Amino acid sequence: MKTLVETVDELAGRVGRDVKFMEVCGTHTMVAFRTGLRQLLPPGVCLISGPGCPVCVTGINYIDAAIELCRQPGVIVATFGDLLRVPGSDSSLERERAAGANVRIVYSPSDALVLARECPSKRVVFLGVGFETTAPTVAWAIFRAARDGVSNFSVLCAHKTMPHAMEALLKDQQVEIDGFICPGHVSVITGSAMYRFIAEQYRIPCVVSGFEAWDMLKSVEMLLRQVVEGRAEVEVEYSRSVTERGNVAAQRLMEEVFEECDAGWRGIGTIGKSGLAIRPKYAAFDAARVFEVKYGEAHVNPLCRCGGILRGVYTPLDCKLFGRACTPTNPLGPCMVSSEGTCAAYYKYEGRLAA
Amino acid sequence: MKHDRILLAHGGGGSLTRRLIEEIFEPEFDNPILRPLDDSAVLVMDGKGYAFTTDSYVVKPYFFPGGDIGRLAVCGTVNDLAMQGAQPYWFSLSFILEEGLPWADLQKIVQSIRKTAAEVGVEIVTGDTKVVERGKCEGLYINTAGIGRIQTPNWLGSANAKHGDVVILNGSLGEHGVAVMSQREGIAFQTSVVSDCAPLWPLVKEILSTGVEIHAMRDPTRGGLAMAVCDIANASGVGIRLVESALPVSREVRGACELLGLDPLTIANEGKVIVICRRVDAESVLAAMRRHPLGKDARIIGEVMEKPVGMALLRTTIGGERIIDMPTGEDLPRIC
Amino acid sequence: MCLAVPAKIVELNDSTATISVEGALREVDVSLIEEPRLGDYVLVHAGFAIHKWDKSEVEELEAIRAATDLREVLT
Numbered sequence: 001m002k003t004l005v006e007t008v009d010e011l012a013g014r015v016g017r018d019v020k021f022m023e024v025c026g027t028h029t030m031v032a033f034r035t036g037l038r039q040l041l042p043p044g045v046c047l048i049s050g051p052g053c054p055v056c057v058t059g060i061n062y063i064d065a066a067i068e069l070c071r072q073p074g075v076i077v078a079t080f081g082d083l084l085r086v087p088g089s090d091s092s093l094e095r096e097r098a099a100g101a102n103v104r105i106v107y108s109p110s111d112a113l114v115l116a117r118e119c120p121s122k123r124v125v126f127l128g129v130g131f132e133t134t135a136p137t138v139a140w141a142i143f144r145a146a147r148d149g150v151s152n153f154s155v156l157c158a159h160k161t162m163p164h165a166m167e168a169l170l171k172d173q174q175v176e177i178d179g180f181i182c183p184g185h186v187s188v189i190t191g192s193a194m195y196r197f198i199a200e201q202y203r204i205p206c207v208v209s210g211f212e213a214w215d216m217l218k219s220v221e222m223l224l225r226q227v228v229e230g231r232a233e234v235e236v237e238y239s240r241s242v243t244e245r246g247n248v249a250a251q252r253l254m255e256e257v258f259e260e261c262d263a264g265w266r267g268i269g270t271i272g273k274s275g276l277a278i279r280p281k282y283a284a285f286d287a288a289r290v291f292e293v294k295y296g297e298a299h300v301n302p303l304c305r306c307g308g309i310l311r312g313v314y315t316p317l318d319c320k321l322f323g324r325a326c327t328p329t330n331p332l333g334p335c336m337v338s339s340e341g342t343c344a345a346y347y348k349y350e351g352r353l354a355a
Numbered sequence: 356m357k358h359d360r361i362l363l364a365h366g367g368g369g370s371l372t373r374r375l376i377e378e379i380f381e382p383e384f385d386n387p388i389l390r391p392l393d394d395s396a397v398l399v400m401d402g403k404g405y406a407f408t409t410d411s412y413v414v415k416p417y418f419f420p421g422g423d424i425g426r427l428a429v430c431g432t433v434n435d436l437a438m439q440g441a442q443p444y445w446f447s448l449s450f451i452l453e454e455g456l457p458w459a460d461l462q463k464i465v466q467s468i469r470k471t472a473a474e475v476g477v478e479i480v481t482g483d484t485k486v487v488e489r490g491k492c493e494g495l496y497i498n499t500a501g502i503g504r505i506q507t508p509n510w511l512g513s514a515n516a517k518h519g520d521v522v523i524l525n526g527s528l529g530e531h532g533v534a535v536m537s538q539r540e541g542i543a544f545q546t547s548v549v550s551d552c553a554p555l556w557p558l559v560k561e562i563l564s565t566g567v568e569i570h571a572m573r574d575p576t577r578g579g580l581a582m583a584v585c586d587i588a589n590a591s592g593v594g595i596r597l598v599e600s601a602l603p604v605s606r607e608v609r610g611a612c613e614l615l616g617l618d619p620l621t622i623a624n625e626g627k628v629i630v631i632c633r634r635v636d637a638e639s640v641l642a643a644m645r646r647h648p649l650g651k652d653a654r655i656i657g658e659v660m661e662k663p664v665g666m667a668l669l670r671t672t673i674g675g676e677r678i679i680d681m682p683t684g685e686d687l688p689r690i691c
Numbered sequence: 692m693c694l695a696v697p698a699k700i701v702e703l704n705d706s707t708a709t710i711s712v713e714g715a716l717r718e719v720d721v722s723l724i725e726e727p728r729l730g731d732y733v734l735v736h737a738g739f740a741i742h743k744w745d746k747s748e749v750e751e752l753e754a755i756r757a758a759t760d761l762r763e764v765l766t
Contacts, residue, residue, distance in 0.1 A: 543718065545717070546714060546715045606714060613696050613712050613715070614696055
């Protein structure tokens with residue numbers, strides 16, 4: 001009876017050339033590094049990380065806007081912990097907190113709503129960052145706030161969606177992908193049918209993967225098999241959580257509260273219809289409208305290679321700043337500061353061994 | 356981004372704390388006794404070795420499952436002395452109290468200090484009390500400083516680990532941190548995990564009684580096991596490899612970590628010790644540890660290697676390998 | 692960020708439930724899943740249950756987690 005590792009080795013041999021599989025989920029990035037899975041892959045199989053970390057693809061101007069908000073009197077900025085240390089143009093939420101701003105870490109958008117209820121004299125702004133896994137939970141918070149009249153609650157929305165971003169990568173001449181490891185929990189919400197166009201129009205194999213190291217290795221096996229057999233389909237390795245249709249209740253809630261919009265992905269540029277904006281119906285809970293937020297131009301360190309890293313074109317080892325000027329304690333770009341960023345993963349778990 | 360203010364992470368016991376020490380304190384206070392920056396300072400007076408240490412306790416809340424700030428204030432300092440192979444003798448005890456602190460709370464805490472000190476024969480020989488206005492410290496802060504007599508013939512220290520040594524751990528990880536976290540507002544989770552807060556001198560005494568040459572001991576408090584092994588690897592100029600499947604983590608701690616997205620390797624412990632000694636001596640050390648209640652789960656969790664110099668690695672459960680990185684320190688403030 | 696944890700419902704209210712992850716308890720919202728029941732296993736993300744598992748799916752995860760070194764032969 002063969003082990004999974006041996007099967008992958010054997011299939012990679014049959015493919016006869018190097019292949020690059022891209023995962024587009026920050027948690028997949030972390031699992032691959034944290035478990036040492038990457039070392040179990042045969043040399044011809046390369047796992048690259050795409051723009052799967054929502055913090056990494058959020059523009060610096062969003063952080064700057066959040067900082068502006070937290071400096072306003074009577075405002076509490078509630079955020080997931082991931083955003084706390086992200087560098088803006090000249091500060092971060094962590095530094096603002098140290099200087100006296102009211103910045104609170106929450107584990108759920110419903111916690112932020114509770115905060116708003118408990119502090120009626122303050123205005124609570126929740127930083128809505130994340131993909132389709134998180135967006136429904138934020139939609140719920142906005143929906144409930146509207147229903148219950150929690151008028152001091154609002155969301156600064158920067159949610160993004162995967163399919164158009166994945167398509168943009170395929171159209172990018174510099175990017176070479178032989179298959180996608182599709183995000184497992186995004187797919188719980190959206191359903192796996194969402195990726196069909198990638199397999200059918202672009203002839204790229206897709207496998208929706210779970211989050212154990214075993215799941216990811218199994219997904220690599222399934223992708224290799226598709227390559228060997230000349231197929232391009234959407235297969236689901238994570239069948240215990242992912243269906244074709246997805247979570248209908250969550251989808252309906254997102255549809256109710258959000259509408260599609262164009263969005264800027266840091267390092268990639270604007271991708272059409274890849275973002276979510278709060279519908280005019282819920283304008284009273286849209287922090288961008290309530291506070292008349294103006295997103296400025298962001299100043300990016302010219303040596304920072306996060307953009308190329310996010311597209312899978314470079315690895316952190318290609319960046320002159322990596323491990324020198326840019327480290328987890330002094331991050332210059334989002335890929336290093338985010339707990340799921342590719343550079344953070346390399347630095348924490350691997351890169352210094354290779355260097 | 357250069358830091359121009361103190362951040363919470365500077366108190367986390369991780370790399371930012373190290374930075375703070377390197378940038379603000381070391382330049383002003385460098386001397387041969389301080390330089391090793393071990394758990395305790397080693398002083399030689401009239402040919403005898405003494406250990407001297409100090410610690411401040413700001414844990415929030417000050418009563419938590421398995422202990423309180425008073426017990427912690429004794430254990431933490433006893434353990435810092437024990438890590439240098441020193442039997443604890445004389446402690447100073449300083450309080451900073453908040454106006455409005457309930458008298459009954461203070462009494463309970465002081466009784467806890469007395470009981471814990473009695474467990475290991477520590478005498479409180481000097482002290483101080485200050486009171487600050489309401490709102491200027493949450494309840495109370497405690498500082499203890501301790502002096503102990505070193506009982507080992509050789510020097511124990513983070514810089515003393517040698518290629519070929521093994522790394523032994525006495526029991527399960529992450530209990531103190533998870534227990535304190537469960538009491539924090541804003542985190543809202545419940546668990547049956549109880550702090551492992553305990554004075555380690557009696558266990559260390561058993562270990563030293565074997566007569567074996569111990570190279571280093573370290574209690575993995577703030578920053579957890581990860582910080583401890585990174586520090587030792589760095590100070591000794593060796594590599595350390597831990598084996599994930601050998602690391603003891605209880606089901607409840609694992610559940611809490613999964614729920615909160617934390618790594619058990621980086622969570623504070625207050626009753627755990629890692630012992631580094633030669634492989635040939637491991638059996639004696641393990642036998643001695645297992646004789647004591649605090650060491651009944653003692654086991655080898657890793658080894659010291661020549662390379663990669665200054666780094667700690669983890670052989671994962673799936674057979675891969677990754678770096679154990681020094682935690683930055685902002686997982687959770689005021690855990691000790 | 693897409694961290695989602697498998698958890699067991701140990702208490703159920705209207706739109707919220709208390710879930711247990713190996714003994715660690717937390718309150719989550721169950722509005723996004725259909726007919727949650729006591730004893731059900733759910734996938735939790737950001738304080739919400741986003742998917743309900745049936746027994747075979749839970750067993751699958753347990754089997755995967757029990758399989759350790761991937762280089763060892765899995766029977």
